[in-house]
Amino acid sequence: MYGKKVKLRAFFILLIFLSTALTIFLIIKALEENVVYFKSPTEIKNLSELDSKKIRVGGMVKKSSIKTNDTEINFVITDFKNDLLVSFKGSVPNLFEEGKGVVAEGFLKDRSYLKAVKILAKHDENYMPPEVNEALKGKK
């Protein structure tokens, strides 16, 4: 027979192993459901099929494309190759401006129209989200 100490240790290791496995399992499961992919307007144009999941689209707010009425803000996100129309009800961050970088989170209705639920802009006048920067590389 194994000694008490060895048994205890084996028990402990088993416990740690099981709880680690449980943690990883739960995290992976939650990840699958809650990941939001980031795309540029061009990537959306080339999508083979529309996903019903929430996505993020990044680019620049096209010059003189913002149109406001009582409840909605409509504007166009561009990566200077392709455009995407966005409609949004809600509040925008203070660096939301024409000609500046923007990230819109929402649901695609078709390949050129996004119904946004959240608008993000970064809090630095020169800052551009890395994604936007990448999407814009060589296109300006």
Next chain:
Amino acid sequence: MSNQIGNYSLYIALFSSFFLLFHSSYSIRNKSKSLDSKIFSALSVQTFMVLISFFSLIYAFVVSDFSNVTVYNNSHTTKPLFYKISGSWGNHEGSLLLWLLVLTIFLFIFFISSKNLSNKYRIITVLFQELIIIGFLLFILFTSNPFLNLFPIPKEGTGLNPILQDPALAIHPPILYIGYVGTSIIFSSSLAALVCGMVNKIWAQHIKKWIITSWIFLTIGILLGSIWAYYELGWGGFWFWDPVENVSLMPWFCLTALLHTIIVLEKRNIYQSWTIILSIATFSLSMGGTFLVRSGILNSIHTFANDPSRGIFILCFLFLLVLLAIFIFFIFQKKLFKNLVKPLLVSKETAIIVNNWFMMFFLSVVLIGTVYPIFLEVISGSKISIGPPFYQKLMIPFLVPFLLFMALGPKLKWIKDNLGKVNLNQIIPFILSIVISYLIVKLFGISYLFILPLFAVGFFLLFSTIKDFFSKNSSLPQKISHFAFSLFILSILFNGIFAKEFSSNMKVGDERKFINKVIKFENLKIIEKDNYKSLMASFKISDEKRSINLNPEVRVYNQPRTLTSEAAINSTIYSDNFLVFNVIKDDGYYNVRYQYKPLMMWIWFSIILLSVGGILSYLKKND
């Protein structure tokens, strides 16, 4: 002039670091006992030099010495004096200098306050700490020197990002850094204790003070950051699960686990290896946090520096340190005196292990949520983000047993306790809390799955901690902190469930109805200030009983030209009324967001109370 002084004093500090490094390893080898004075003077020189260099940077900022590149990039003559000073650590170079300053001061305090402990232990701690200091000194001097000269000298600086010009954010970095850097002392001294074979009660008593200190500062630092985000970023929330926020939360989980484990080590002399592992992990997470924030890898609102070479340096340095720590751990781990731990007995030490398990679970969730997007992008190139639902989904179900254990654990005795007794004592508050939460859920028609049990355990923790205040069997700091945590959870719950939000685009003079309230945009005026122009709006929110005026602003700063919006917040002990507006375009429409947030003050208050528990525990005499 201040540039040269600052620069040279850093070199002197580096020199004294090397001296300390060689001298301490020499004196360990020779087992000499009377070398205190030399080490003491070298430490004093080093601390003094770093202090001088820090003050010369502040001086350069105060007099707007634009021959200094850092000042030029981050300051402006029209900036108020307070923000000139805080601007000196509001940037990459200055903030690292602050890190270094806290590192050296802490080591100095450690050295003079540990006189009753063995010389060998103190010297080895100095040795490890000096390794970290050298790393930071080299990093500052060669990749991010705050004292670089600029020629020709410009007339005017480019200014500090206006969003950082804020009292809460001015003191947020120093406080947070004291918390972060405090973990370096824990790291060094736990390795030293391991090498000296003195991971025992005496050491636990000594290092507990450092753990509590770091914990208090880290807690308050996180609180300040989230208060700032609440009123400055205009989203009306206090926690966004933004990667940079997560990075400060990870060491907090680890430190909280350590805070509990060290008590077991102090009282029962068990869990030695686990304590050491936690110490190493806490420090690695603090350093890793600095790396992630400073490298610009994280996609976050706080990314200031975007120079990857800086990030790589910290990463390699951290990697070496952790490798060294693990190496030392495996060599000296055998020296640890092993007390047989009986698991699964109903006892305080088991309860603390349960606490640690939950802390490690929350930590893994946040760690993976933060790091996974980075890895995925490196591996597959697809860009993703992980939002609040991920964290909520994983954390909320686990909060229920966590809070339950938090209420029951402290009542248990050391070594072995009886379960039957505990149950009987707790039945009244337990039933009471279930009834109350059931009423709340029924009355307001809430249909979320986990709200009822979460309310129930929240109230249970609240009641049983209140009840504990009348009994004498556990310590006061513990009661206060656990009580504060129950307040925290309950306020968050109420806040999250009963918050109401309204947003619309309005012109001056417009009126909107929202539930039982009327929101009126009364007028808009322009005010000229020293370094910004302000658009001040006036809103009136009225319901049947009363009406309040809110005056949010949009500020147009001239240096650098930036728009910021200042939320108008009307706080009472019951609720906050939060209103923020934004300019969309020059067509008369303003984007308005109004939020009603119940018990907002209580969230801040409960965190302050939580740290008060920590402060009391620090002041408490060892018994």
